[in-house]
Amino acid sequence: MLQRGIPGRHTAIQYVTFDLATAEMSIVSAGMPGPLLLRGTDSQVLQVAGIPPGLFPGVTYDLLRVKLEPKDSILFFTDGLSDARNLEDKEFEIAGLHELCHMHAGECRIELLGRIFNALQDFTTNCRQWDDMTAAVFHYEPAR
Numbered sequence: 001m002l003q004r005g006i007p008g009r010h011t012a013i014q015y016v017t018f019d020l021a022t023a024e025m026s027i028v029s030a031g032m033p034g035p036l037l038l039r040g041t042d043s044q045v046l047q048v049a050g051i052p053p054g055l056f057p058g059v060t061y062d063l064l065r066v067k068l069e070p071k072d073s074i075l076f077f078t079d080g081l082s083d084a085r086n087l088e089d090k091e092f093e094i095a096g097l098h099e100l101c102h103m104h105a106g107e108c109r110i111e112l113l114g115r116i117f118n119a120l121q122d123f124t125t126n127c128r129q130w131d132d133m134t135a136a137v138f139h140y141e142p143a144r
Helices: 093-103 109-123
Strands: 013-019 024-030 036-039 042-045 063-067 073-077 135-139
Touching: 036 093, 042 093, 073 093, 093 109, 109 135
Parallel strands: none
Antiparallel strands: 013 024, 024 063, 036 042, 036 073, 073 135
8 A cells, every 4th residue: 555645744835936127026835825925014915825736636826926116025934833823722823923024014024033933932832833834034125
C-alpha cells in the first residue's frame, strides 16, 4: 500500500514576482492566506485563493496583480500566525494582524515584524502551537 504524504497535513506555496519598471506585483497562492497590503495607515487582505498543491490533479490557480504605490508594503504570512490559539482556544485571526499593522503604521517594517511576533508570543503564552509561523514583508520604496 502506498500512501502519499502525512494524513491531515499539506503544504502551501505562494509565488510572487515584482516588476520594478511597472511597480506591479503578481501573486499566485496555493493554500496560503491572502497577504495584507499595507498602504499608509490602512491594511487590506488581498484575496488570492488557491487550494494546496498536489491535492487534486489538473487544478489551475488564479493570478492577482497589484499595482504598488511608493511606500506600500505587502505582509506575507502563513496561516500559523492567523490561526494561532491562546489558552481560551481563541484564534489570533487576521483581525489581530490588521490591528497591529494599523497601530504601527509608519514604523520600519523590520520593527513591524518584531511587533507581530512579540504580540503572538504574548497571545499564545503557555499554549503550544503546532503550525509554522512565518512572515515576511516586501516594501516598495523606488529610487529617486
